[in-house]
Amino acid sequence: MADEVAANLKPIPLLNKGCVVAYQVLARQWRPKTFSSLRGQEQVTRALTNALKRQQVHHAYLFTGTRGVGKTTIARILAKALNCQKGITPEPCGECAACIEIDNGRSVDLIEVDGASRTRVEDTRELLDNVQYAPTASRFKIYLIDEVHMLSGHSFNALLKTLEEPPAHVKFILATTDPERIPVTVLSRCLRLSLKALSSADIFAQLQDIVNNEKIPYELGALQRIARLGAGSMRDAISLLEQAIAYSNLELKTNEVDELFGLSYYRYLPSLLQALADEDLKQCLAIVEEIATVGADYEKILGSLLQSLHAIALAQALPEESASLAALAEIDEATLAVKDKLSQEAVQLLYQIGLTSQKDLRFAPDMRTGFEMTLLRMALFKPRELSDGNKVTQRPVPSKVPAPLTVPPAMTTPAPMIATAVSQVPIAAPVREPSPVVAVSPNDAPPAPAPVVAPAAVSVQANLASSASEINWLELSAKLPLSGLTRMLVKHCILTKWDGRNMVLTLEESQKTLVSPLRLAQIQDALKSQLGVEVKLTIELGVVQGTTLMMQEQTQLAERQQQAVRSVEEDPIVQSLVSTFDAKVEDIKAV
DSSP: OHHHHHHHOOOOOOOOGGGOOOOOOHHHHTOOOSGGGOOSOHHHHHHHHHHHHTTOOOSEEEEEOSTTSSHHHHHHHHHHHHHOTTOSOSSOOSOSHHHHHHHHTOOTTEEEEETTTOOSHHHHHHHHTTTTSOOSSSSOEEEEEETGGGSOHHHHHHHHHHHHSOOTTEEEEEEESOGGGSOHHHHTTSEEEEOOOOOHHHHHHHHHHHHHHTTOOBOHHHHHHHHHHTTTOHHHHHHHHHHHHHHHTSOBOHHHHHHHTTOGGGGGHHHHHHHHHTTOHHHHHHHHHHHHHTTOOHHHHHHHHHHHHHHHHHHHHOGGGHHHHHHHHTOOHHHHGGGGTSOHHHHHHHHHHHHHHHHHGGGSSSHHHHHHHHHHHHHHOOOOBOTTSOBOOSOOOOSOOOOOOOOOOTTSOOGGGOOOOOOOSOTTSOOOOOOOBOOOOTTTOOSSOOOOBOOOOOOOOHHHHHHHHTSOHHHHHHHSOOOHHHHHHHHTEEEEEESSSEEEEEEOGGGGGGOOHHHHHHHHHHHHHHHSSOOEEEEEESOOOSOOHHHHHHHHHHHHHHHHHHHHHHOHHHHHHHHHHTOOOOOTTTO
16 A cells, blocks of 8 residues: 555656745845944944943943934944954954854854743743853854843843853844833943934935835935935834835836825915915815825824924024025925915914924824815914014003002101001000001002001091091991902901091901002002002001900801701601701801
8 A cells, every 4th residue: 555655646847946036125135334434323332432442342232223224234343343353443344254144143152042032031041051151163152142131130130240251252233123121230230222213215225225226227216215214213214115115026116106105185285275274174075185195194284294294394494594494304395385375474373383282182083174174274374474464472561551669768758658546446455466467558669568667556536437437337348349369358458547548458467368458549549449549558566455356257157057056956757857867057167
C-alpha cells in the first residue's frame, strides 16, 4: 500500500531562486546610515557627535520619543560609531565588516532585545549572564533594548546593578515611547536624550529625496498631504508614501492621494473661503452639498479650514513673507488670495468661530448640520463697523469720568467733618459717652479707611433733634435704591441730624467695617434722588439709641414667625391630629 501511494506522488518543483525578488520596504531601505543624514534631531546628534569626538561615551543611553522619530536608527548609528574598525568616530565608514554587519542586522556583538516580548525576569537574567564575556569581533558588546518600558518590575531590578557599573566592554542603549513608566532608579543610571516629533517640512524633504532617487514622478501637493498625515512620524509618512505609490501606479498625483486618504475636500477649501469672504450663504451650502458626495469627515474639514485661516492671518501680518508662509502651511495660492478680500479682524473672527465650533460639533444632531451652522455663523457675523467704515477696536471712553475721591492729610483738623453723637431719646435718659467718632465726607474722602479721631464734647440740642424728627428715617431708608453692603450700612444707621442740607447718621462701633467713601457717595446720590436736594452726608461711630431699619426688619420677621407658629397650632386639622395620636408640634425654629 505504501509503495502504491509513493508511486502516485508527484514531485513538487522547487522555486527558482533566481525568480525570488528580495523587496525591502522603503522605511528600511531609506533608513539613515549616518548622523549627517538624519533629519530633525539635531539636538541629539550634536550631543552624540561631540561625545564621540572627545572619546567620552556614556555606558548607558536612553532614547525617548514618539513612534517613528529615529530612536532605533540613532541607536544603530551609535553602535556603528563605537565599533567601526576606523575607531570610535562620529562618522562611521559604513564599509568595514563591523558597519556592514550592523547595517544588515547580523552583528553578534549588537544584541537587540524587544522589551515587549521579553518581559520576564528570567529573560533579563539570561541576557545578563553573558555580559561578563568579551565581544566576539568588535570593540564593544552593545545591548539595544527597544520598548524598555515593557519590562516587568523584577526585570528592572535585575538590570539595575549591571546598568550602573557594567564592564568596560559593554554599552547599553535603551529606547522607549513611554519614559514615565520607567523607574527613576533606571532613569538616574542613563544619559537621557529626548527625540522630538518631526516637522512637516523635515518629513517633506525626506519624502522628496526618496521619490527623486526612486525616479517616481510626483506632484508637490501629494507629498505635502503625505507629510502632514505623518503627524511627526517619519516611518508613518514613508509607509503612507509607499501605499500611495502602489495606489497611483508609480505616479503620485494630488487628487489620487486625496482620494486614497479621504482628503478630497481639500479642493473645495479655496472656493469655500471665497464664499465666506463674499458672505454668499447659498454658495456655502452648495459647496457643503458637493463635499457630502465625497464622504468627507467634517471635523477634518473644519480643522483644515482653521489651518488655512491661520496661514491667511500670518500672510496679512507679514505680507513680504507670504510665499514662504504658504509653503510652510501647505496651502495653495488660490487659498492665500482670499487675504485681500478679508480684513485682519474678519479673519480673527472667523478663526475664533471655527475654533469654538470644533467642540460643539459633537453636540449637533449630525456632523453636517453642525458644520453648516458653523459656516452660517462665519458668513453672517462680522466685525462691528463705524459709520466711516473703520473697525471698532475698543469701546469709546466716556467723556466725563467721575473725579476720584481725595482725602486730607491724617494730621489735618477737619472741623466740619466731626460731629457729636446726638441721642434721639428724651433728654432725661442717661447719655453714655460715645466711642471715638469716624467722620467721613463723600466729597473729600478717598477710597481708604476713614481716620478715627477723638470725639468732641457731647451736646444735645433740642432744635437738632426736632430737625431730625422732620424726616421719617425708617420710611426714607427703606425707599433708597441701594443694594448689597451699601444697603446694609443704611439699615444699621439712625438719623441724628438734618438741617435741610447736612445729614448726620450714627452707626454702631461694631459695624464700622461697612463704612467706605464709595458707599457714602452711593448713599448721598440715593438721598438726592429721594429728597430732591444736594445732601452732605456724615457718618459717626457712636451709640445708636433708637430703632434702625435692621431692628425693624428683625422685629417684623420675628412677628411673622410667631404668627406662622400660632396659625399652625390653631389649625383644626393639626389640633385633631394632636388629640388623636397624642402628637406634638415641633418648634419650627428647631426644625
